[in-house]
Amino acid sequence: MPELPEVETIVRTLRPQVAGRKITGVQVLLPKTLQAGAEFLPLLAGARIAAVRRRAKLALLDLEPANSPPLVAAFHLKMTGSFFVHSPGTAPLKHTRLIFDLTEADAAGTEPQSQPSGRLFFDDTRTFGYCRIMPHESLPLWDFWAKLGPEPLETPAAELAVRLKAGNRAIKAAVLDQTVLAGAGNIYADESLFAAGIAPTARGREISLARLTVLAEALQAVLQKSIEECGSSIRDYRDAQGNAGAFQNCFAVYGRAGQACVRCGMPLQGARVAGRSTVFCPKCQK
DNA sequence: TCCTCCCTGTTC
């Protein structure tokens, strides 16, 4: 379940492995994974990977085809998407959905080498993830992209607080809503609500702006800390070098229903909020 | 605003 810190870690570990290299070919092993942009596949042979970046929970490859305008490949990893660079000739794995064959990084002005020197695999066990290829200039026209809220780590907490206050739903639903702020998922929603002492079911409208600012700051802190720990590895998350993160060792509430609250010792409570499994402390969170 | 569904591997 890559959320913002995990996708950021994946992008950081993928970047040095593929940036500057050229694509020599693409294999689509599961058609539905390529959710849009199949018509651009013929342009990819010879395209240079100019940048690897993140927005919200999306991993983006900026591509420069040889003789046409820039493209972007936008990947949503959902729960089980992952990247890994294998040696040339490596056969697809059981859950490999997409393969980009790559050359070595090219020196400026040189022709792309004809021999592939690596294969970028997009693996996705549960097939919820997707890739969309589109012209770079079309990115703002993609509805999901256009509706994304601000990056929580690049936005003042006070501004995030105002956005969280809108609406009358459970505050956890607002934190998870990518149009309110982009990048939080179930883990970081629960962890930030605990850190801020706010019950996940509290209604945004009824929480003071001061407390919502505390929540926004808590979210920023927990995301930042998790990035430093290279994300949370529960079940199968790995970065693009196959390494696990360590932030799961810092969880105060996520996955700890029935265990003692780290603050007051009371048993943590499990519940279902906003359609998601939720853990909170009934005493510390109001 | 809230619920169901998509999907497969793991756990009970």
Add this chain to the structure above:
DNA sequence: GAACAGGGAGGA
């Protein structure tokens, strides 16, 4: 062999 994990689309 059922319950569960969950981001986001789509419908009630």
